[in-house]
Amino acid sequence: MASVAAAGAAPYPASGTSGPGLSLTMPDRSITVRVPATTANLGPGFDAVGLALTLYANITVSVAPEGRRKERPDPIRRMVLAAVRAAYAHISERAPRGLQVASTAEFPVGRGLGASAAARAAGLVAANSLLDQRLSEAELLSLGTELEGHADNIAPALFGGLQVVAVEGSHIARVAPALKSGLRCAGFIPELSMPTHESRDLLPKRLSRSDAVHNSSRAALLVAALTSGAWDQLRVATDDRLHQHARRKLFPRMFDLFEAATDAGAFAAYLSGGGSTVIALTDARRAARVQAALESAAEAYAIPGRSFVAEPNRRGAAVTNGS
Ligand code: HSE
Numbered sequence: 001m002a003s004v005a006a007a008g009a010a011p012y013p014a015s016g017t018s019g020p021g022l023s024l025t026m027p028d029r030s031i032t033v034r035v036p037a038t039t040a041n042l043g044p045g046f047d048a049v050g051l052a053l054t055l056y057a058n059i060t061v062s063v064a065p066e067g068r069r070k071e072r073p074d075p076i077r078r079m080v081l082a083a084v085r086a087a088y089a090h091i092s093e094r095a096p097r098g099l100q101v102a103s104t105a106e107f108p109v110g111r112g113l114g115a116s117a118a119a120r121a122a123g124l125v126a127a128n129s130l131l132d133q134r135l136s137e138a139e140l141l142s143l144g145t146e147l148e149g150h151a152d153n154i155a156p157a158l159f160g161g162l163q164v165v166a167v168e169g170s171h172i173a174r175v176a177p178a179l180k181s182g183l184r185c186a187g188f189i190p191e192l193s194m195p196t197h198e199s200r201d202l203l204p205k206r207l208s209r210s211d212a213v214h215n216s217s218r219a220a221l222l223v224a225a226l227t228s229g230a231w232d233q234l235r236v237a238t239d240d241r242l243h244q245h246a247r248r249k250l251f252p253r254m255f256d257l258f259e260a261a262t263d264a265g266a267f268a269a270y271l272s273g274g275g276s277t278v279i280a281l282t283d284a285r286r287a288a289r290v291q292a293a294l295e296s297a298a299e300a301y302a303i304p305g306r307s308f309v310a311e312p313n314r315r316g317a318a319v320t321n322g323s
Contacts, residue, residue, distance in 0.1 A: 033122040036313040038114030040152040040273040043238030044218040052156035052313035057105035059122035065098035077101040083123025110193035112273030117153030160316030180229030188294040190305040199274035211241040234268035264293030
């Protein structure tokens with residue numbers, strides 16, 4: 001199970017925790033989706049590799065046509081609603097009136113843990129439940145990718161596990177290779193927010209051939225190491241020249257946290273998605289030590305935040321109730 005380390009840590013409120021009393025009337029239908037956090041890139045697999053984690057958001061979509069009119073929802077709840085509507089529009093149906101969203105999450109927005117992908121995946125899965133599963137997995141992925149702009153978070157948010165994706169026009173090629181068991185992710189979530197669009201704006205427009213070869217060889221090695229259990233190759237396999245150095249401008253200490261984690265025995269460490277979360281790949285035996293090292297380094301460099309240890313989630317977004 002995932003553990004969030006900070007003593008008495010409360011769920012993250014910023015991502016759309018709703019207050020009670022959403023509606024004065026009982027909803028006609030209510031679908032709750034449990035959706036995992038996701039970590040993308042894993043170093044060199046930019047926009048191509050993602051992994052679902054055992055940190056969750058619970059997102060409820062309700063249909064209450066006679067409900068009280070609500071204030072404008074926050075950005076995460078707007079993403080859920082947009083995803084529900086996109087699913088209905090895809091099959092040329094009108095979305096139900098009176099849609100409402102409530103959510104709680106164990107992970108925050110803007111830290112590279114796939115909060116927007118989780119919202120969109122939950123909206124799509126909830127809509128598909130309301131639509132009696134009329135959309136295929138490929139359609140859900142395609143709609144989610146269109147909303148997200150890239151597929152490396154939405155694929156594991158929807159389907160769980162390790163996901164490798166490539167966008168080919170309107171088609172998304174996807175393979176979910178079986179991850180070797182035993183991997184743990186020790187993470188540190190700084191309070192620093194790094195919105196993906198800002199973080200992407202920093203990326204180089206061009207790469208030299210040697211940097212392109214560096215990344216493509218390591219992205220291939222990464223998937224091979226994760227699926228074969230060649231953990232000793234992960235240090236080389238997670239080394240990236242496409243985005244992490246450019247993103248250092250927003251988070252200068254990220255490499256110091258990587259070093260603290262690997263010094264404590266982690267196989268490798270990298271910037272999760274667009275940041276600011278740092279994730280160290282490790283195993284069950286070393287996870288607590290690596291987590292403690294991340295916390296000590298963060299304290300030494302005066303980086304406020306929280307740590308966690310998670311396992312890979314294998315299931316992806318799943319309806320936990322349905323009425
Ligand atoms: N591949 C995306 C990026 C993931 O790095 O911008 C964002 O979470």
